[in-house]
Amino acid sequence: xxxxxxxxxxxxxxxxxxxxxxxxxxxxxxxxxxxxxxxxxxxxxxxxxxxxxxxxxxxxxxxxxxxxxxxxxxxxxxxxxxxxxxxxxxxxxxxxxxxxxxxxxxxxxxxxxxxxxxxxxxxxxxxxxxxxxxxxxxxxxxxxxxxxxxxxxxxxxxxxxxxxxxxxxxxxxxxxxxxxxxxxxxxxxxxxxxxxxxxxxxxxxxxxxxxxxxxxxxxxxxxxxxxxxxxxxxxxxxxxxxxxxxxxxxxxxxxxxxxxxxxxxxxxxxxxxxxxxxxxxxxxxxxxxxxxxxxxxxxxxxxxxxxxxxxxxxxxxxxxxxxxxxxxxxxxxxxxxxx
Amino acid sequence: xxxxxxxxxxxxxxxxxxxxxxxxxxxxxxxxxxxxxxxxxxxxxxxxxxxxxxxxxxxxxxxxxxxxxxxxxxxxxxxxxxxxxxxxxxxxxxxxxxxxxxxxxxxxxxxxxxxxxxxxxxxxxxxxxxxxxxxxxxxxxxxxxxxxxxxxxxxxxxxxxxxxxxxxxxxxxxxxxxxxxxxxxxxxxxxxxxxxxxxxxxxxxxxxxxxxxxxxxxxxxxxxxxxxxxxxxxxxxxxxxxxxxxxxxxxxxxxxxxxxxxxxxxxxxxxxxxxxxxxxxxxxxxxxxxxxxxxxxxxxxxxxxxxxxxxxxxxxxxxxxxxxxxxxxxxxxxxxxxx
DNA sequence: TTGTATGCGTTATCAA
DNA sequence: TTGATAACGCATACAA
Numbered sequence: 003x004x005x006x007x008x009x010x011x012x013x014x015x016x017x018x019x020x021x022x023x024x025x026x027x028x029x030x031x032x033x034x035x036x037x038x039x040x041x042x043x044x045x046x047x048x049x050x051x052x053x054x055x056x057x058x059x060x061x062x063x064x065x066x067x068x069x070x071x072x073x074x075x076x077x078x079x080x081x082x083x084x085x086x087x088x089x090x091x092x093x094x095x096x097x098x099x100x101x102x103x104x105x106x107x108x109x110x111x112x113x114x115x116x117x118x119x120x121x122x123x124x125x126x127x128x129x130x131x132x133x134x135x136x137x138x139x140x141x142x143x144x145x146x147x148x149x150x151x152x153x154x155x156x157x158x159x160x161x162x163x164x165x166x167x168x169x170x171x172x173x174x175x176x177x178x179x180x181x182x183x184x185x186x187x188x189x190x191x192x193x194x195x196x197x198x199x200x201x202x203x204x205x206x207x208x209x210x211x212x213x214x215x216x217x218x219x220x221x222x223x224x225x226x227x228x229x230x231x232x233x234x235x236x237x238x239x240x241x242x243x244x245x246x247x248x249x250x251x252x253x254x255x256x257x258x259x260x261x262x263x264x265x266x267x268x269x270x271x272x273x274x275x276x277x278x279x280x281x282x283x284x285x286x287x288x289x290x291x292x293x294x295x296x297x298x299x300x301x302x303x304x305x306x307x308x309x310x311x312x313x314x315x316x317x318x319x320x321x322x323x324x325x326x327x328x329x330x331x332x333x334x335x336x337x338x339x340x341x
Numbered sequence: 342x343x344x345x346x347x348x349x350x351x352x353x354x355x356x357x358x359x360x361x362x363x364x365x366x367x368x369x370x371x372x373x374x375x376x377x378x379x380x381x382x383x384x385x386x387x388x389x390x391x392x393x394x395x396x397x398x399x400x401x402x403x404x405x406x407x408x409x410x411x412x413x414x415x416x417x418x419x420x421x422x423x424x425x426x427x428x429x430x431x432x433x434x435x436x437x438x439x440x441x442x443x444x445x446x447x448x449x450x451x452x453x454x455x456x457x458x459x460x461x462x463x464x465x466x467x468x469x470x471x472x473x474x475x476x477x478x479x480x481x482x483x484x485x486x487x488x489x490x491x492x493x494x495x496x497x498x499x500x501x502x503x504x505x506x507x508x509x510x511x512x513x514x515x516x517x518x519x520x521x522x523x524x525x526x527x528x529x530x531x532x533x534x535x536x537x538x539x540x541x542x543x544x545x546x547x548x549x550x551x552x553x554x555x556x557x558x559x560x561x562x563x564x565x566x567x568x569x570x571x572x573x574x575x576x577x578x579x580x581x582x583x584x585x586x587x588x589x590x591x592x593x594x595x596x597x598x599x600x601x602x603x604x605x606x607x608x609x610x611x612x613x614x615x616x617x618x619x620x621x622x623x624x625x626x627x628x629x630x631x632x633x634x635x636x637x638x639x640x641x642x643x644x645x646x647x648x649x650x651x652x653x654x655x656x657x658x659x660x661x662x663x664x665x666x667x668x669x670x671x672x673x674x675x676x677x678x679x680x
Numbered sequence: 681t682t683g684t685a686t687g688c689g690t691t692a693t694c695a696a
Numbered sequence: 697t698t699g700a701t702a703a704c705g706c707a708t709a710c711a712a
Contacts, residue, residue, distance in 0.1 A: 012689060022698075024699090060402055063689085064691055121394050229629075286624070291568070352706060363707090375682085396706070
């Protein structure tokens with residue numbers, strides 16, 4: 003019985019060996035009433051001995067449900083889709099629902115292929131994960147299964163979308179710094195070609211405003227999502243406004259670059275300058291010196307929520323519109339309060 | 342026709358609307374001979390109009406093949422499993438085969454659940470991705486489908502395993518440094534609890550030996566897979582052997598720490614000291630200052646190869662044993678040759 | 681060229 | 697308590 007050489011056992015095999023009909027065997031194994039205990043035990047026993055696994059295809063064909071969902075992503079890094087997938091598995095219960103993961107690699111043709119393949123496999127629902135916060139083209143509303151858009155909302159208001167509240171997340175970051183006693187707070191933003199960049203900038207400004215503070219340096223610095231930009235911007239910042247005592251960075255990569263230059267220039271962190279990032283990407287935050295405080299987007303929770311929404315929609319309870327999830331601060335060494 | 346509200350169209354629907362029998366409709370859509378052109382066109386037309394997607398469940402039930410594979414991982418980061426999955430999708434052709442991704446989270450109970458679920462879904466094969474190079478327990482040879490173990494080999498010689506040649510990869514790294522004219526080469530290794538650590542150390546020593554060199558500092562430094570360890574080890578190294586002119590690090594994280602301390606102590610990279618990492622994890626290598634040369638494990642290729650092996654095995658052509666893939670150097674700014 | 685009938689593996693209904 | 701049978705959606709062998 004080497005791998006692949008043996009046909010999978012069917013209910014018929016079990017029934018025959020147990021000396022009953024398939025109907026009885028089915029009832030016995032599914033715990034349905036109306037089967038003698040002794041018979042049930044015999045059937046169960048045989049099933050176990052043959053390592054019988056009921057054919058989910060046949061079941062699904064009959065039930066009209068497969069217990070599978072498609073997760074459509076375009077994020078090669080897996081930075082977003084994997085935590086989200088964990089959340090999905092979690093919420094559904096790994097045993098009951100399996101996830102098809104498909105990567106469209108940013109190509110809409112390939113995406114359509116995947117959608118077709120998933121639909122023909124009769125997934126119960128689709129989760130579409132984007133890697134940018136700008137709205138993405140809807141898959142349309144003619145699909146035979148519900149769809150939840152995650153991270154990137156759909157551009158159609160009748161779809162269900164689940165997104166991160168970047169504005170509030172950035173406000174949280176600023177509030178965290180303000181609570182720590184910081185007065186001269188600067189913001190190094192990411193790529194201005196991203197909506198997330200502007201949302202975070204907006205959130206930062208609003209929170210500063212609310213705290214009666216204004217931006218150190220008078221303006222926000224826009225650049226890219228790289229450490230190199232973090233380094234360059236920090237140098238500029240220190241030249242323009244040497245008295246800066248806190249920096250909110252638009253991403254953890256930027257923050258890493260920022261930390262490096264601050265250290266190079268002899269600033270103590272967090273005593274002289276506090277630094278906070280965004281994303282809470284552990285390989286970056288935990289390895290930083292000192293460890294980097296960051297805004298966590300709670301992607302797993304996002305995945306769990308998506309699974310919930312999908313589950314409800316499968317049961318015909320759609321909740322169209324965009325739902326926002328809030329972020330949370332994960333505090334580490336780069337922002338110990340002054341006091 | 343909102344999401345989820347409409348039943349999927351079946352071949353029967355198409356046949357009825359086209360005014361033919363299901364058999365004729367089937368033949369027409371599958372390009373089988375024996376159907377009048379005019380009829381075929383009518384059927385195809387109707388199918389298109391109804392957005393008909395043949396039910397893969399029914400097809401599979403009949404064919405005994407599902408065109409799906411299960412990818413079993415235990416690597417939450419996705420550092421390994423995602424590139425491997427890309428390779429798999431690639432090799433199979435995204436349209437023909439879909440991948441169930443399951444994360445066991447290092448728990449063997451959960452793993453068994455996933456295996457059961459996948460088998461009951463009648464996947465055509467299983468790919469088991471580990472995150473360490475030590476052999477892992479075999480799923481056994483009684484399974485009705487072929488299994489390929491990737492990155493972590495199975496502990497049973499009759500299984501098919503696909504692994505990285507860490508020994509040769511480390512040798513490559515050393516050769517790269519030697520070719521660049523380096524004479525006093527040190528190695529900062531990772532966590533001694535990992536077999537990969539010792540394999541890489543062995544490969545490094547062999548290559549040094551072959552080049553007639555010996556380890557700068559006389560010994561290998563073992564620690565952990567962190568930047569902090571990279572920093573600490575580099576400090577020790579520079580104290581013990583200030584003349585070191587190249588450092589091979591057991592991982593990119595270690596290398597990042599190493600680079601940082603070298604810069605802190607005023608060493609020019611790569612002029613004074615060349616540094617090479619292992620993993621080629623882009624978020625780390627490309628953002629480093631200077632950008633980090635690293636050993637790439639070609640995980641996508643590993644995935645493609647796994648898909649191939651699986652595909653062959655599904656067609657009853659098993660190739661048991663452990664196959665090794667070689668690594669390759671990706672050169673960046675941290676190792677420009679001296680000359 | 682077209683249609684009818686059968687089977688894939690399962691569950692549910694109903695008759696025995 | 698058990699078993700025969702009809703679905704589920706499709707492809708195919710065979711009859712018309």
